[in-house]
Amino acid sequence: MIAFLTSCQEELDLDNPNAFSLEELLQTADGFELLAVGVMDSYQKIPANEFLLIDLRSDDSRANAQNGVYPDVDAYNMDTNNGDAATYWSNNYATIFRANSIIDNRFLAPEEYQYTIGEAYFFRALCHFNLVRAYRNVPYLDKVIDINSNEASNYPQLPPSEVYEKIIQDFRTSIAFLNGGPQNRYRPSEGAAICLLAKAFLSQPNPNYTEAELLLASVIENKESFGYDLLTIDRDDAVNFLFDADPNDPTVNVLTTEEYRANQAITFAKIFGNEFTGEFSSDNLRLDGTFSNNEGLEINEEIIFSIPYEAINTDNVASSQSGLDDQVETDAEGFSNAMTASGPSNGVNVATLDLLSLMTPELQPVRFDGTFRSITVIADDILNDTFNSKYHLLGKPMGTIGLF
Template sequence: MFNFKFRIMKKIKYTIFGSLLLLGVLTSCTKDDLDLKPISSTYEEEFYKTDKDILGLVLGVYDGLQAIPMREFTLTEMRSDNATSRIHEGEYQQLETFNVDPTNSVSAGYYTANYNVIFRANTVLAHIDVMKDAAKKVNYIAEAKFSRALAYFNLVRAYGEVPLVDKLVTPTETTYFVKKPVADVYALIEADFTGAIAGLPSRTSTTFGRATKGAAQGLLAKVYLTQFKYSEALPLLTSLINDTSSNKYSLQTLSPPTLEAYKSVFYTEANNEILFAIPFVNDSRFESQDFSIQMTIAGNALNYATANLRTFLTVNSTTDLRFTTNLLTTVGATSTSYGQNNKFTKNSIVAAQAGNDWIVLRMADVLLLYVEAVMGTGTSTNDAAAIAAYDKVRNRSFVAPVVSTSITKTMLLDQRRVEFAFENQRLYDLIRFGIANTVLSAYSNTFTTTKDLLLPLPQSEINSSKGLLVQNPLY
């Protein structure tokens, strides 16, 4: 966690003090948006004196978030029955075959990227008291807590017990190397998202890409569902669904249903379905992403549909309009001649500088999470509101709309699989629905039940902790 490798990421620079990540330089800027403008460098104790200085720190948190989705799909989709690589080599092969080594640099990079966000959020909170603008102070605190909660949610689902760092620490505070129980991590996540809800603005009162109250509500609901706290999740989801204000989120829809409605979720950016996304910009050296090109032959040919997913999607390929958005097909293609996902196809000029935003949470997820919360520990529901939510998502993309009479747990999971293919949901859905061991054992003869649902902690972090950080079981 503390053995971060420094690099220039976008426009933010860092320095190393001992073995800990200490902030050297952060940006400042002249307007309240996500375009970071570096102006100077100095030590942090001399720098953070004004509201603009703190804004620079807040924007640095969002900058850190951009690193998270770069290879996240290799740790989620490629560790499920959804995705594979076409190279089947090296560290990516470890991920798709559930044989991840503690020295795997892809996993280590993800671990580092999330703790980097946590560090940046803690830096905001440590220096927030210099703020003069009381309203913006509340907002910045909420943004920092939102981002810290999101990063810890990523970490606890991927690694289980992890070190819990809720403040800036020094190299001598070695207790922060020790893993904390999963319950403690979730307690911080819940507290942070709850605090964020109280301090964040509505969707229409801030810049796209910055945290909102609705995004915090939706993510907190998912946190509750991950812990099977159905009654706690339900009112948050109900509030988002029943919102009739100008700030409401809504599905991208067209009547009658067409291919463009679902496709537009991903290719019409900043649309009303998105509760939170990490923005990128086409052909920008500092504001672009390369995961789009990595998912093609021109890159490393990663995140390709498995034969299992292709078969699943093909069942309704003539009636489900999501098929051609999820899979890149060609005229005359057979079931074995395509596999590349089509959700994040670049439209940039420079191949490795794509501008496709990464969607963290959207309204379709809220609607299906609502069904899950209503169903609770049951295996089905005939609740009218839950059925309406389910049909709203399903019928958005089907040529022939239906009116369901009941929803089973299997139907809900299948709907989530096709709706969120390649969106890094499948593995955690299987775990949350309690069938990961069954499904993944049937899918892969290299899957080991229980152990492979968590990644190993990076060996570099264990080494730098001098034995205080203990590896996950069976690794």
């Protein structure tokens, strides 16, 4: 037995012999690009817990009573053993560590990879933005720290106002490095950094509306270069579903208010990557059909930044399990899928009665059909387990930042 264990000693070594060290990456031609990809890979793990700590505790979403610890999270009854809170904390700081590895060595970056420095500042700011909203007082790590050092064990937590000052500065630095770079919705860009900087100004303890307005005005004025715009449809471009004669000229087909709202609802659903199949009912003057995912609509002009995942199909249901043998990444995608119309049986993202009292077909004729999907036995009872009609969005509905 001793001989057997001795012979297996090298087999149990967990170090990857094919992995580059940080020093080796810094010396390769595309080392900074590989480091930047590593930061994005790390961020993929964050959305898995984000919904629970942010949206589920709002007054719009709830968890059903049979769904594990989620009702306790919804009711603010979390204890110190809650793994989701700890995982969200550690995953954000793991991404910050990788971003700082780039920032600390930024002076070594070749000219063609300067944008990776902007991406690193972007993710450092975004992760701290996540943390301060979820936990309030948090440490702001602006350098690589040895977790075994005395400095790490005594690193101070800062009040939210100071955290936001540093977040704002990092987003500003990110904009400078990303200026003139490609507009890629799957990676940080100048436009995304400007939008999130504006959001930081609005989210800090004392919101700065003037700065936020100036930043967002620049996005609107330069929407063609950034590629952003709100999805909408003009009346002149809308479809007449029924023939409604003009009282002054019976040969002219007039677009009614109900028809225009139906056109708007179809356009609104495209924000979520959903396509309408059906018709306009002449009986109740509303859309009569279903919304389903169309991957071609997912990355649209309202998306400013989106975390990409690889999607595959399982059991004839469009899920977002990557099949890449990356356990943490797969968990993030699977949880993301549970938030959508493809995986509603988990009962995690159920519309509250307060929300449904405001979002009704009568009060919100444009947004209702593209937003909600009832899976109850009584199809007309929207007050019972009503889920959002968001589909898998290539596995990233929980990792997408949009204009809406």
